[in-house]
Amino acid sequence: TQLLEQSPQFLSIQEGENLTVYCNSSSVFSSLQWYRQEPGEGPVLLVTVVTGGEVKKLKRLTFQFGDARKDSSLHITAAQPGDTGLYLCAGGSNFGNEKLTFGTGTRLTIIP
C-alpha cells in the first residue's frame, strides 16, 4: 500500500511569512500533484511534477519533486490570507492502476 505523509498537519502563520509543507513516502511515484481545497469545495489542482529533482514555480509557490521521486515539498513565500486552505499532495503510479494516492493533508491558516 502506498502512503503519503504530509507535515505539518496544521500550520498557522502571520501574513508575510514564508513556509514549507512536506510530502513523504517510502514508495516511488511516477508523478506528484499538489491540490488546494477550500471548505465545502473539491480539491483544485495547483501543479504536476513528473521528473525527479524537478522544480516548478507558480507565482509565490515553489514545488519540488525529490530526486528519488518519493517526496515533494511546497514552499510559499510571503504568505497571504488567500493562501489559506487544505493542501494535498497526491502520487500517481504507472504500475497498472489509474488512481491517485492522496496525502494526509496540511491545513494552512494565514493570519492577517
Add this chain to the structure above:
Amino acid sequence: DTGVSQDPRHKITKRGQNVTFRCDPISEHNRLYWYRQTLGQGPEFLTYFQNEAQLEKSRLLSDRFSAERPKGSFSTLEIQRTEQGDSAMYLCASSLGSTAGAGNSPLHFGNGTRLTVT
C-alpha cells in the same frame, strides 16, 4: 465553464436507508473517479471508470456500495443500508486519460456530496 457537477450537495439520511449520488463529469473526459473524504483527511480512492467500464474498485468499497456509469457519461454511486461510518464527503472527479497513467492526468473534482448518516 462546465466543470464536474455533483448532486445532491448535502444528504442527511437515517441509518439503514439507501442513498444514491449522481456525478456529471466534464463532457469530453473519458475517466471518472469516486473518492471519499472524511473530515481533516485526504481523499481516499473508491472506484474508477474508463468510459462505461469499471476498471478498479478499492477494498473500501464494501458490497453495500455500487457504482455505475451506464453510458460512459454520468455516474451514480449507491450506498445500501447506510451506516454511521459512511458519513463523509463523496467526491467525484474526471480526467482525460492518456496512456501515461493517472499521475499525468490531472483530476477535475466536483464539489462533492456531503453525507450525514444519523
